[in-house]
Amino acid sequence: MRSTMMDAPLQVARILDHGSTVHATAEVVTWAGGGEPRRMSYAEVGRTAARLAHALRDECGVTGDERVATFMWNNTEHLVAYFAVPSMGAVLHTLNIRLFPDQLVYVADHAEDRVVLVDSTLVPLLARVIDRMGAVRHVVVVGGGDPAPLVAAAGDRIAVHHWDALLAGRPEVYDWPATDERDAAALCYTSGTTGEPKGVAYSHRSIYLHSLQVCMPEGFGLGVADRELVIVPMFHAMAWGLPYAAFLSGASLVMPDRFLQAAPIAEMIAAERPTTAAAVPTIWTDLLAHLDAHDVDTSSLREVVVGGSACPPALMHAFADRHGIEIVHAWGMTEMSPLGSVARPPAGATGEAAWRYRYTQGRIPAGVAARIVGPLGEPLPADGASVGELEVRGPWVTARYVGDDAPDGEKFRDGWLRTGDVGTLSPDGYVTLTDRAKDVIKSGGEWISSVELENALMAHPAVREACVVGVPDGRWGERPLATVVVREGAEVTAEELRDFLATSVARWQLPERWAFVEAVPKTSVGKFDKKVVRSRHADGALSVTELTTP
Numbered sequence: 259m260r261s262t263m264m265d266a267p268l269q270v271a272r273i274l275d276h277g278s279t280v281h282a283t284a285e286v287v288t289w290a291g292g293g294e295p296r297r298m299s300y301a302e303v304g305r306t307a308a309r310l311a312h313a314l315r316d317e318c319g320v321t322g323d324e325r326v327a328t329f330m331w332n333n334t335e336h337l338v339a340y341f342a343v344p345s346m347g348a349v350l351h352t353l354n355i356r357l358f359p360d361q362l363v364y365v366a367d368h369a370e371d372r373v374v375l376v377d378s379t380l381v382p383l384l385a386r387v388i389d390r391m392g393a394v395r396h397v398v399v400v401g402g403g404d405p406a407p408l409v410a411a412a413g414d415r416i417a418v419h420h421w422d423a424l425l426a427g428r429p430e431v432y433d434w435p436a437t438d439e440r441d442a443a444a445l446c447y448t449s450g451t452t453g454e455p456k457g458v459a460y461s462h463r464s465i466y467l468h469s470l471q472v473c474m475p476e477g478f479g480l481g482v483a484d485r486e487l488v489i490v491p492m493f494h495a496m497a498w499g500l501p502y503a504a505f506l507s508g509a510s511l512v513m514p515d516r517f518l519q520a521a522p523i524a525e526m527i528a529a530e531r532p533t534t535a536a537a538v539p540t541i542w543t544d545l546l547a548h549l550d551a552h553d554v555d556t557s558s559l560r561e562v563v564v565g566g567s568a569c570p571p572a573l574m575h576a577f578a579d580r581h582g583i584e585i586v587h588a589w590g591m592t593e594m595s596p597l598g599s600v601a602r603p604p605a606g607a608t609g610e611a612a613w614r615y616r617y618t619q620g621r622i623p624a625g626v627a628a629r630i631v632g633p634l635g636e637p638l639p640a641d642g643a644s645v646g647e648l649e650v651r652g653p654w655v656t657a658r659y660v661g662d663d664a665p666d667g668e669k670f671r672d673g674w675l676r677t678g679d680v681g682t683l684s685p686d687g688y689v690t691l692t693d694r695a696k697d698v699i700k701s702g703g704e705w706i707s708s709v710e711l712e713n714a715l716m717a718h719p720a721v722r723e724a725c726v727v728g729v730p731d732g733r734w735g736e737r738p739l740a741t742v743v744v745r746e747g748a749e750v751t752a753e754e755l756r757d758f759l760a761t762s763v764a765r766w767q768l769p770e771r772w773a774f775v776e777a778v779p780k781t782s783v784g785k786f787d788k789k790v791v792r793s794r795h796a797d798g799a800l801s802v803t804e805l806t807t808p
């Protein structure tokens with residue numbers, strides 16, 4: 259029996275219509291450094307999105323599913339593009355402003371970007387590569403500032419427009435076309451830490467369903483009373499779906515633009531009073547040091563979401579104990595839109611038991627099916643003990659990469675996405691990751707979790723950051739190397755840290771090799787860059803202390 263239900267497509271345009279009418283008075287606030295923050299109501303975002311769509315169609319000739327890229331910070335105009343481009347049937351491509359020039363050219367060509375919207379503060383960066391982006395015909399510069407370097411670099415092939423002039427006088431409504439909900443709405447490339455970046459094309463349907471999950475209480479629990487501080491870049495897995503979820507739920511948005519250091523983030527929190535925020539652990543580590551040293555009013559924060567890499571339990575406790583802020587740990591991937599799991603304890607869990615759930619990567623929602631598999635792809639029990647690679651599937655998980663006719667066998671198996679993450683799955687759906695498969699340290703036939711060592715080290719009061727990688731060892735194949743950033747004003751030796759680790763980690767896992775560093779190198783989205791740490795070690799660029807076995 260077929261259902262009697264209407265077949266209304268799940269569309270980004272519907273999310274825009276809803277947010278800009280029902281939640282017309284919600285606002286997006288963009289931080290302006292020392293100046294007055296810029297404010298725009300969701301009603302105005304709706305009108306501006308219509309004007310942008312008209313401009314893109316009439317002046318830039320955007321038709322069908324052509325790609326419109328953004329090269330932007332988190333701000334109002336980026337939000338407008340998030341809605342205008344997919345709603346008009348085109349495909350939004352969020353370029354990662356921190357990619358190397360060759361990678362930027364690669365992804366822009368691969369995606370066949372026709373238009374690029376760029377913040378004027380990023381003009382010098384884009385000017386370095388624009389002439390090599392073969393499909394680009396139009397660039398739109400947002401904000402004041404000198405577009406001359408871009409005009410000079412663009413040549414005759416590319417027209418350079420200014421946002422204000424381009425949008426001026428355009429109609430404030432647009433008859434959004436009926437798109438097939440399975441068509442691409444947005445495009446995001448993995449950051450390509452291994453090999454070339456790979457493209458994931460989100461559909462209108464996947465965005466809609468994913469946004470609902472972001473709003474669910476067991477997701478990020480976004481509601482009409484919330485003000486979300488979106489620190490995670492809008493080019494990092496669509497800012498974890500928060501912009502769309504905000505328009506669905508009516509939550510307001512606070513955008514940091516280019517002011518991503520701890521001091522301005524703290525100012526934003528005090529001034530704009532967000533109820534929640536989202537970022538990778540390194541941002542929170544920096545903010546913690548700032549909050550410890552300054553008196554900042556963070557009382558508006560109900561909770562903050564930390565994901566993208568494993569959140570050290572010590573960070574969660576420090577925020578809770580010293581600042582009364584609850585950190586919620588979450589796991590995801592660009593390939594998963596990105597929400598995979600959120601670590602909220604089950605009903606009835608309190609005290610230590612609740613904390614143990616909060617340390618995990620979280621509980622999978624109905625929209626994500628997960629399993630653990632062994633080395634040959636054989637499914638292992640979800641018993642919270644069997645360790646293997648995590649595989650997932652579901653309506654907001656990609657089934658292949660852009661441009662591939664068939665799923666790449668290294669990343670997909672029998673309709674499942676191979677996450678490359680190793681860990682366990684409990685019977686009640688909690689994922690606990692021990693490591694990325696490529697970061698696990700293989701020592702004499704045994705596995706050492708680099709994340710476990712990092713978490714244990716970061717619990718030491720003198721340690722600000724610790725990044726552990728496997729390095730070649732004549733006897734064991736591989737052994738851990740611990741690189742440590744010491745907290746300002748603190749002092750600690752490698753022996754002391756090793757002895758501290760010995761209280762919580764098996765003796766055979768203790769690193770012999772230690773290096774004290776100014777900073778851990780970070781990837782384009784702010785995660786520890788273990789590839790760079792390994793290559794610095796291989797090049798002899800680290801000053802390593804080797805301890806003998808105690």
Ligand code: ADP
Nearest residue numbers: 448449450565566567568588589590591592694
């Ligand atoms: P990139 O691969 O460029 O870092 P993604 O953000 O898509 O970009 O990375 C997804 C990966 O990040 C996951 O497969 C996992 O290895 C890691 N990750 C994300 N969240 C967590 C988390 N909470 N704990 C541990 N690892 C995480």
